[in-house]
Amino acid sequence: MDEGFPLPKYNVESHLKWMDEAGVQTSVLTLAAPQPTSADVVRQTNEAGARAKKEHPGRFKFCAALPLPDVNTAIREAIYALDTLKADGIKLATNVGGQYLGAPELDTLFSVLNDRRAVIILHPHRPEPVNRQVMQQTPLAMQEYLSETTRAVSNMISRNVLARYNNIKVVVPHCGAYLPLAVPRMKSLTLVMQANKMVGEIDWETNLRTLYYDLAGAHSPEVIRMMLTITTPDRLLYGSDYPYVAPQVLTQSLARMKQHLSDETDLAPFREMILYQNANQLFK
Numbered sequence: 129m130d131e132g133f134p135l136p137k138y139n140v141e142s143h144l145k146w147m148d149e150a151g152v153q154t155s156v157l158t159l160a161a162p163q164p165t166s167a168d169v170v171r172q173t174n175e176a177g178a179r180a181k182k183e184h185p186g187r188f189k190f191c192a193a194l195p196l197p198d199v200n201t202a203i204r205e206a207i208y209a210l211d212t213l214k215a216d217g218i219k220l221a222t223n224v225g226g227q228y229l230g231a232p233e234l235d236t237l238f239s240v241l242n243d244r245r246a247v248i249i250l251h252p253h254r255p256e257p258v259n260r261q262v263m264q265q266t267p268l269a270m271q272e273y274l275s276e277t278t279r280a281v282s283n284m285i286s287r288n289v290l291a292r293y294n295n296i297k298v299v300v301p302h303c304g305a306y307l308p309l310a311v312p313r314m315k316s317l318t319l320v321m322q323a324n325k326m327v328g329e330i331d332w333e334t335n336l337r338t339l340y341y342d343l344a345g346a347h348s349p350e351v352i353r354m355m356l357t358i359t360t361p362d363r364l365l366y367g368s369d370y371p372y373v374a375p376q377v378l379t380q381s382l383a384r385m386k387q388h389l390s391d392e393t394d395l396a397p398f399r400e401m402i403l404y405q406n407a408n409q410l411f412k
Contacts, residue, residue, distance in 0.1 A: 131161045131254050133269050136371040140180050146375040150382055157190040161253050163221040167195040170205060178213040189411055191217035191249045197227040203240050210244050216411050217247030222280035226256035230283030242293035247410060249299045252276035277305035282314060286327050291334035297410060298338050302345045308354045340410060342367030347385055349392045361398040365407050
């Protein structure tokens with residue numbers, strides 16, 4: 129599917145070179161966007177991730193893609209990836225062809241992932257339907273990706289998906305998207321939604337407890353403080369977005385993060401947690 133943004137070229141050697149230059153010990157490989165629906169393409173992608181992990185011990189982990197919207201095929205691929213390829217987690221798109229996370233038909237998949245206590249990394253994708261003129265003027269990566277992530281997580285929360293399958297751990301990308309703004313608003317509207325029989329009881333505490341957040345993107349001290357209004361420091365993870373951003377920009381961005389995590393007295397105690405300790409604990 130067209131995401132309205134040029135796809136970067138990727139190879140393992142260039143990735144390792146950047147990691148060495150930036151001081152990154154381990155990267156978690158995931159398939160970003162677009163999301164293939166072909167089971168064969170997804171299988172090839174997952175096996176490539178497994179090879180990179182095997183050929184470069186300690187440098188790569190990987191989260192397997194799934195060929196949604198076919199739920200049964202996705203379940204078979206999840207079992208193969210986690211049990212045979214030894215994937216470190218699963219990557220899920222916010223939606224595939226209009227099938228959004230939180231849809232009832234995905235409950236059987238979440239049950240399988242819950243049984244395996246899977247780590248899930250989310251990535252936003254093109255919404256369905258999409259206004260192509262708006263997408264051209266305001267690329268998806270600029271704004272709609274944040275809306276997509278917020279939409280998918282909110283949809284899961286409204287059906288208590290994350291509370292019902294609370295053995296999973298879900299990584300929300302791009303500094304939590306709009307969730308620091310959306311969660312208080314959702315809570316304030318819950319009684320009205322319940323009165324109109326739009327939702328049932330929502331277990332906010334358990335739903336939110338499954339969520340982790342990567343800091344790819346605009347990770348200023350102000351943004352981190354805003355994220356801490358809905359989560360705790362042990363749930364924040366450095367994320368690079370390599371190779372969608374130029375390597376030299378990522379290196380400069382990481383240096384800025386290290387600097388403000390050292391200089392800001394309220395954030396400094398969490399520096400090592402955010403840079404690597406939380407991720408090591410999540411993917412142990």
